[in-house]
Amino acid sequence: MRRRDFITVLGGVAAAWPVAVRAQQSALPIVGFVSGSSREMGSERAAAFRRGLGESGFVEGQNVAVEYHWLDGRYDQLPSLMSDLVRRSVAVIVAANSTASLAAKAATATIPIVFGVGDDPVKLGLVASLARPGGNATGVNFQAQAISTKQLGLLRELIPKAAHIAVLVNPANAPAAEAALRDLPDAARTLGLQIQVLRASTSREVEAAFADPVREKVDALFIPSEAFLVSRCSQIATLAVHYSIPTFLGTREFVEAGGFMSYGPNVLDIYRQLGDYTGRILKGAKPADLPVEQLSKFEFLINLQTARLLGIDVPPSLLVAADEVIE
Secondary structure, eight states: OOHHHHHHHHHHHHHHHHHHHHHHHSOOOOEEEEESOHHHHHHHHHHHHHHHHHHHOOTTTTTTTEEEEEOOTTGGGHHHHHHHHHHHSSEEEEEOHHHHHHHHHHHHSOOOOEEEHHHHHHHHOOEEEESOSSSEEEEEEEEEETTTHHHHHHHHSSSTTOOOEEEETTTTSSSHHHHHHHHHHHHHTTTOOOOEEEEEHHHHHHHHHHHHHHHHHSSEEEEEHHHHHTHHHHHHHHHHHHHHOOOEEEEEEEEHTTOOOEEOOOHHHHHHHHHHHHHHHHHTTTGGSSSSOOOOEEEEEEEEHHHHHHOOOOHHHHHOSEEEOOO
């Protein structure tokens, strides 16, 4: 073969490589992964999801493709996003909170859905029952609303004189906000606490929300776990110390970012389980036959340095009871 002909053939093969790679990738089953969190906070959660996929024998880029959609609280994008995923017939839709799960359920009755929700998925209409979901959806229920009494009880133990607390919810994530405001009043009344409701769905509104507790002289701020607000945990932790407001948010990330205390599920374990169920479905399992996983293990964390900055003496009994104390 002449040198010129050899170079021509070699160039043609090289040009074909990207086409071959694209063809290989398009042949893989596609998982549409939707979370209300920010991309910055999503890296650890995506890694946990991939670990779950690996437990079922799936490796991203080798035998499955994952499209990550980090909404960062922009829930108005959900209808068009879900329509696009359905139009392209993705293999599985993973919806990591109630709002995304309901949007997925409204968009398709055939594509498998793996959800992660804090409220009762039966009440939400996602499944017929926890043991036998019966439709195209199943997933993980981390019972965020069911533990509100425990969370407020811990807050009261740490701040015995607390009588008036503010509760911050994200109105853009309506199912989570409604669930929190439905369950918290009873828990508060049991403990003799008065509640003031605050709302924030942007970073600017989160900052503005801290002015109300200062003005109203509330004793503490309670934030039920919600994807957008959790993604702002560093901002919230900084504001809480700046305004000297004891603040409770039910995720580990908050305390690690300098927040006062948290009690709730291990978020990374939730994402790992979402990955495990996704892998099982990719292997052929039907969502209708996969029982909804209910988390029963919760973590209690205290940031002792932040407690000192807030002038709070943590009782020794709670230091012993905590799963982790950050010095």
